[in-house]
Amino acid sequence: MQKLSLFIVVTAFISFSSLALDRTKIADSVQDVTPLLNGQVAPKATLQSVEGNAVSLKALTMDKPTIVIFYRGGWCPYCSRQLAGLKDIEGKLDDLGYQILAVSPETPAQLQEQKLQTKFTVKLYSDAELQAISGFGIGYYVADQQRDAYKAKKNIVLNNDKATGTAVLPAPAVFILDQKGIVKFNYVNPDTRTRISPELLYQAAKLSL
Numbered sequence: 001m002q003k004l005s006l007f008i009v010v011t012a013f014i015s016f017s018s019l020a021l022d023r024t025k026i027a028d029s030v031q032d033v034t035p036l037l038n039g040q041v042a043p044k045a046t047l048q049s050v051e052g053n054a055v056s057l058k059a060l061t062m063d064k065p066t067i068v069i070f071y072r073g074g075w076c077p078y079c080s081r082q083l084a085g086l087k088d089i090e091g092k093l094d095d096l097g098y099q100i101l102a103v104s105p106e107t108p109a110q111l112q113e114q115k116l117q118t119k120f121t122v123k124l125y126s127d128a129e130l131q132a133i134s135g136f137g138i139g140y141y142v143a144d145q146q147r148d149a150y151k152a153k154k155n156i157v158l159n160n161d162k163a164t165g166t167a168v169l170p171a172p173a174v175f176i177l178d179q180k181g182i183v184k185f186n187y188v189n190p191d192t193r194t195r196i197s198p199e200l201l202y203q204a205a206k207l208s209l
Helices: 002-016 057-061 077-088 090-096 131-135 144-154 198-208
Strands: 046-049 054-056 066-070 099-104 122-126 139-141 168-170 173-177 183-188
Touching: 046 057, 046 131, 054 057, 057 066, 066 131, 077 090, 077 099, 077 198, 090 198, 173 198, 183 198
Parallel strands: 066 099, 099 122
Antiparallel strands: 046 054, 046 122, 066 173, 139 168, 173 183
């Protein structure tokens, strides 16, 4: 519990430093993202289900507390391990009344190729229009050279911002929202290899009720 308290203090301090910045703007790099702070309200955003059906984030989160996990895509091994690791806390989160939404910039067709090895009902959603990713303040531009390398080496096709034609990814992030859409907890790490541990997420979920 002491580690959790220290973590929350450090996270809040880092987030507070960007209080005055525009969180809807796509950042130039992952180090420059300016995520929503605790106490702020989740943005209006329309997502797509795996089947391609449009649904508002508000409609998805108004009935129960929600853990929103932003991940880069099914191609990302760190993201896949994070989602698979939910099996360690899935029952306890269910008992607390939570649902989990996993959101990525991939298309519904790409989402259909992903299979989560967990009994917990993790719902995958596409944010190909980047509404939630930009609204939560976690989107960043990927350099053309890096985008081309993803395509050439691993056949990974990244989603582009329509306004600029530049590829965009979300900084790996977790937000806990209440039924009013208020952020009760956030975890955003500019190191794209690092994820919040399942146990720390569970403790944060308990404290956020």
